[in-house]
Amino acid sequence: xxxxxxxxxxxxxxxxxxxxxxxxxxxxxxxxxxxxxxxxxxxxxxxxxxxxxxxxxxxxxxxxxxxxxxxxxxxxxxxxxxxxxxxxxxxxxxxxxxxxxxxxxxxxxxxxxxxxxxxxxxxxxxxxxxxxxxxxxxxxxxxxxxxxxxxxxxxxxxxxxxxxxxxxxxxxxxxxxxxxxxxxxxxxxxxxxxxxxxxxxxxxxxxxxxxxxxxxxxxxxxxxxxxxxxxxxxxxxxxxxxxxxxxxxxxxxxxxxxxxxxxxxxxxxxxxxxxxxxxxxxxxxxxxxxxxxxxxxxxxxxxxxxxxxxxxxxxxxxxxxxx
Amino acid sequence: xxxxxxxxxxxxxxxxxxxxxxxxxxxxxxxxxxxxxxxxxxxxxxxxxxxxxxxxxxxxxxxxxxxxxxxxxxxxxxxxxxxxxxxxxxxxxxxxxxxxxxxxxxxxxxxxxxxxxxxxxxxxxxxxxxxxxxxxxxxxxxxxxxxxxxxxxxxxxxxxxxxxxxxxxxxxxxxxxxxxxxxxxxxxxxxxxxxxxxxxxxxxxxxxxxxxxxxxxxxxxxxxxxxxxxxxxxxxxxxxxxxxxxxxxxxxxxxxxxxxxxxxxxxxxxxxxxxxxxxxxxxxxxxxxxxxxxxxxxxxxxxxxxxxxxxx
Numbered sequence: 001x002x003x004x005x006x007x008x009x010x011x012x013x014x015x016x017x018x019x020x021x022x023x024x025x026x027x028x029x030x031x032x033x034x035x036x037x038x039x040x041x042x043x044x045x046x047x048x049x050x051x052x053x054x055x056x057x058x059x060x061x062x063x064x065x066x067x068x069x070x071x072x073x074x075x076x077x078x079x080x081x082x083x084x085x086x087x088x089x090x091x092x093x094x095x096x097x098x099x100x101x102x103x104x105x106x107x108x109x110x111x112x113x114x115x116x117x118x119x120x121x122x123x124x125x126x127x128x129x130x131x132x133x134x135x136x137x138x139x140x141x142x143x144x145x146x147x148x149x150x151x152x153x154x155x156x157x158x159x160x161x162x163x164x165x166x167x168x169x170x171x172x173x174x175x176x177x178x179x180x181x182x183x184x185x186x187x188x189x190x191x192x193x194x195x196x197x198x199x200x201x202x203x204x205x206x207x208x209x210x211x212x213x214x215x216x217x218x219x220x221x222x223x224x225x226x227x228x229x230x231x232x233x234x235x236x237x238x239x240x241x242x243x244x245x246x247x248x249x250x251x252x253x254x255x256x257x258x259x260x261x262x263x264x265x266x267x268x269x270x271x272x273x274x275x276x277x278x279x280x281x282x283x284x285x286x287x288x289x290x291x292x293x294x295x296x297x298x299x300x301x302x303x304x305x306x307x308x309x310x311x312x313x314x315x316x317x318x319x320x321x322x323x
Numbered sequence: 324x325x326x327x328x329x330x331x332x333x334x335x336x337x338x339x340x341x342x343x344x345x346x347x348x349x350x351x352x353x354x355x356x357x358x359x360x361x362x363x364x365x366x367x368x369x370x371x372x373x374x375x376x377x378x379x380x381x382x383x384x385x386x387x388x389x390x391x392x393x394x395x396x397x398x399x400x401x402x403x404x405x406x407x408x409x410x411x412x413x414x415x416x417x418x419x420x421x422x423x424x425x426x427x428x429x430x431x432x433x434x435x436x437x438x439x440x441x442x443x444x445x446x447x448x449x450x451x452x453x454x455x456x457x458x459x460x461x462x463x464x465x466x467x468x469x470x471x472x473x474x475x476x477x478x479x480x481x482x483x484x485x486x487x488x489x490x491x492x493x494x495x496x497x498x499x500x501x502x503x504x505x506x507x508x509x510x511x512x513x514x515x516x517x518x519x520x521x522x523x524x525x526x527x528x529x530x531x532x533x534x535x536x537x538x539x540x541x542x543x544x545x546x547x548x549x550x551x552x553x554x555x556x557x558x559x560x561x562x563x564x565x566x567x568x569x570x571x572x573x574x575x576x577x578x579x580x581x582x583x584x585x586x587x588x589x590x591x592x593x594x595x596x597x598x599x600x601x602x603x604x605x606x607x608x609x610x611x612x613x614x615x616x617x618x619x620x621x622x623x624x625x626x627x628x629x630x631x632x633x634x635x
Contacts, residue, residue, distance in 0.1 A: 099508065127508050128486015150493055150506045151486025153461060175439030175463025175485070182461070184502055191502030193461050195410075195438050 021261040021315055022240070022293055022305035029268050029301035030079060031059065037085045039064060042273050045296035046073070047108040048213075048282030049117065055284060056139055057081060057294060058088060058119065059302065060106040067091065068104025068124065072139050078284065078292050079304060089121070089134065089142055097132060100125045100147045105132060109157035109281050111214045113167075120156040120169065123147055131156035131171060133187060145187055155179075155210035157224075159250070161217065168250060170196065170211045170224070177208025179226065181250050194251040197243060199228070204239050204260050207231045212240055212280040213293070220313050221247050221254040225293065227279050228260070238277040239263045240295065244316045255316030262295065262305055272298025285309065332627050333553070333575040333605060333617035336390060340581045340613030342370070347382065347394045350375055353586055354382065354394070355608030358421045358527075358595035360428060360450065361389075366597070367450050368392055368606060369399070369419045369430065370614060373586075378402065378415035381432075383450050389597070389604060390616060400445070400453050402434075408443065408455050411436045416443070420594050421450075422469040422527040424478075429500075431467040431480070434458060442467030442482055444500055457501045460484075466492075466523035466540075470563065471530065479563055481509070481537065483523035490521030492539060494564050507564040510539065510556055517552050517573050520544040525553060525593045526605065533625050534558050534567045538574065538593055538605065551590040552576045553607065555628040568629045575607070575617055585610025 031043055040061050047058040057073040070089040073081040089108070091101035103124040110119050116135045119142070123132040128151025136142045149156065152174035159168040166183040169190070173180055178198040184190045199206050205228020215222040222245040229236045239260035246252035264276045280295040291312065293305040342354050357370040366389040372382045381400040384392035402412035417433040417440075427446050430453065434443040439462030445453040459480065460467065466483040473479070477496040480503065484493055492510040495503040512519050518541020528535040534557035542549040552573035559565035577589045593607040601621050609615045 096507075126487065127489065127491060127511070128484070130486075130506075146504075147506065148504060150461070150464060150482075150484040150495070152463065152484070171461075173439070173461045173463050175461075176437070178438065178462075180461060184504075189497060189502035189504035191457065191459065191497075191499075193441075193458065194407075195462075198438075 019265060020263055021257075021311060022307045024266065025079065025304040025306060027079060028266070028303040029297060030304050031057075031073065031081055031083065031302040033301075035081070036061075036083055041066065042300050043296070043302055044068075044299050045107050045279050045281045046294045046302050047110045047119065048284055048292070048294040049110045049112065050284045051117075051139070055081070055292075056110075057282070057302065058108040058110060058139075059083065060108070060281075060296075061087075062104075066103075068106035070105055070108050070121065088139060089119075092144070095144075097123065097144055097147055100127060100130050101132065102126065107155065107281050109155075109211070109214050111158050111160040113158060113160050118158050120158055122154045122156075128152040129154040129174070131169075133158075148188065148190055155212075157211050157214045159215055159222070163250060164248065166192075170215065170250070172208075172210035177229075179209055179211055196245065196251050197226070197253055197256065204228055204230050204237075204263075205241060207236065213283040215245065215250070216285050217247060218244075218309065218313060220244050220317065222250055223309070223313060223316070225261070225280055225283060235276070237264065238279055240278055240280060240293075242312050242316050244313065255313075256319070257312075257315045258319035259315075261307065261312065261315065262293070264297070266297070268301055268303065269297040272300030274299035278303075330578060331573070331575045331617075332623055333619045335579065336616045336618065338390060339579070339615040339617075340609060341390060341392055341616055342368075342384060342394065342614040343612070346392070347372060348396050349398075352377070353612045354614055355611050356418045356592055356594045357384070357606050357608065357614050358419045358430070359389075359597050359604075359606045360421050360423065360595075361597055362449075366392075368595075368614065369421055369450055370394070371417055371419065371594075371608070372398065373415075373611075379417045379435075381416060381419055399451055403455065406455075408434065408458065411438060411441050411458055412443070413437065418466065418594055420468045420527050422471050424469065424471050424473075429456075429469050431459075431469050433465045433467075439463045440465040442480070444469070459497070459500060459503060466525070468524045468527045468537075470528050470535070474561065474563060481524035481528070483521075490523060492522050492524050509558070509564060509566060510569065512541070516571070517541055517543050517550075517576070518554060520549055526596045528558065528563070529596065529598060529603075530560065531557075531621065531625060533629070534560055535563055536621075536625065536628065538596065538624070540592055541573065548589070550577065551592055553591055553593050553605075555624055557625070557628045570627045571630050572627070574619065574624060574627055575605075577609070579609075581613045581615065582609040585612030587611035591615075
């Protein structure tokens with residue numbers, strides 16, 4: 001029995017699984033404006049990491065004036081979050097980063113690397129999007145390493161280990177709309193850049209793509225979720241897919257999902273400041289193999305989707321049978 | 324009536340253009356944007372030549388006096404056909420800028436492909452054999468020029484990334500020419516000015532007593548496309564991220580037929596200059612179709628950068 005028919009008959013049908021590889025949690029959205037103790041314009045995306053037993057989200061919140069700041073939210077179960085009333089990161093008022101953060105700091109992506117949490121975020125100013133890099137140990141205090149790219153580059157994330165002796169990051173320069181990899185010996189000077197993955201003509205990700213979640217090293221390679229954009233006459237549709245990169249040489253793509261793992265379908269994904277958008281900056285990979293994917297919906301609220309590692313890897317490696 | 328001086332701070336040589344497609348000993352579409360080096364007593368121009376297919380490569384021209392050039396029989400550098408540079412040069416190599424630093428020339432040029440434009444760096448001694456060193460920027464960046472000396476032990480580069488559709492000149496630093504950082508925005512377009520649309524580095528910076536002299540190009544958007552002009556700025560010798568002065572008026576604007584008429588009209592685009600006996604001799608591409616030369620006294624150019632030349 002379809003949902004429409006069920007509704008007509010007055011029967012409440014609970015959907016057992018979503019229509020995508022990622023299953024939406026039935027309590028979605030998990031964080032909305034109503035969960036905040038202050039006024040703001042929208043909640044956008046969230047970086048995610050598990051610190052001990054605690055789930056930590058770094059939310060991008062746009063103020064009523066339009067400036068982006070990053071707030072910390074914490075949870076014991078990964079579903080019910082408490083958002084702190086004060087920003088964890090906001091545009092610097094002085095210092096070398098200030099000019100490049102005038103319009104905000106947003107879309108933080110967090111990894112645990114060599115004893116600290118590293119946050120790569122978009123620094124936005126009239127000069128464009130640059131990558132900023134910061135470090136924290138407790139999500140209370142934060143130390144900026146600096147602005148580490150030129151414009152327009154966004155959606156940056158560090159790999160959680162060095163690769164062949166160098167720090168590595170994925171990023172999305174605006175020119176070409178592709179995902180690139182760059183390397184560094186000291187986190188401040190970056191180079192040896194190479195294109196990794198490009199938009200696919202005719203696909204759901206035909207216009208531009210960008211990194212969503214930090215890469216996780218699996219037996220099949222570096223696994224990460226990415227977003228793909230398709231332009232329509234009514235504006236872009238943003239969906240999520242996944243890809244696998246070679247463990248030693250992340251410029252080599254080992255696998256890539258043929259189809260999205262999550263597409264905007266629900267009301268809260270269709271309606272908001274930027275409709276038809278699901279976008280992620282972070283996921284928690286549980287020891288059980290479960291993936292908790294935290295995603296922003298319609299640039300207006302934060303949602304939770306779940307799936308498991310084996311399913312996503314399989315979709316990356318053998319996705320061509322999906323249609 | 325013969326005009327004695329130009330209408331700009333830079334005076335055009337009366338023999339302009341010094342090179343056109345008919346001066347190239349093989350068929351090509353155009354020859355323009357060239358960078359200059361004086362090797363011994365000989366002047367060399369590394370030229371951007373656009374082939375008939377539409378992609379660009381580099382040729383070399385020689386001159387005993389800096390005005391009368393002979394283009395060599397064969398091109399000296401083609402887009403890479405193998406190796407790491409190959410996919411990023413698939414649509415050509417463009418706009419070379421040669422800087423003499425530490426006993427060799429480093430040529431910063433634009434590598435062009437479907438991924439966008441990147442700043443590549445190659446090393447040469449003789450402008451015949453080139454060793455490609457690094458793809459030194461991400462895509463979407465161009466107009467890279469290297470300073471002729473290290474500052475605080477680091478190589479320094481000016482370049483022109485695009486941020487939110489704004490094209491500004493930035494400065495970046497490197498220890499090894501491969502990894503770059505500490506990037507800072509330097510010169511941005513000025514609303515209402517001749518350089519209101521985009522600005523980009525043009526010639527490799529020249530050390531002067533008043534600071535690093537950078538002749539840059541600025542564009543103004545019009546209903547029929549952009550107008551490219553050349554202007555000047557002075558940067559602090561010890562901290563080139565500090566702008567000391569910037570001209571309010573251009574030093575050279577397209578006015579002559581060879582600057583107005585061509586594949587891309589209304590363009591003057593310098594890529595190199597030489598200073599001799601207090602005179603700066605600037606080589607520039609005109610209308611993406613010719614190579615020209617213009618001269619000015621270095622003092623006049625600095626006065627203009629300091630905005631002491633008068634005029635508005």
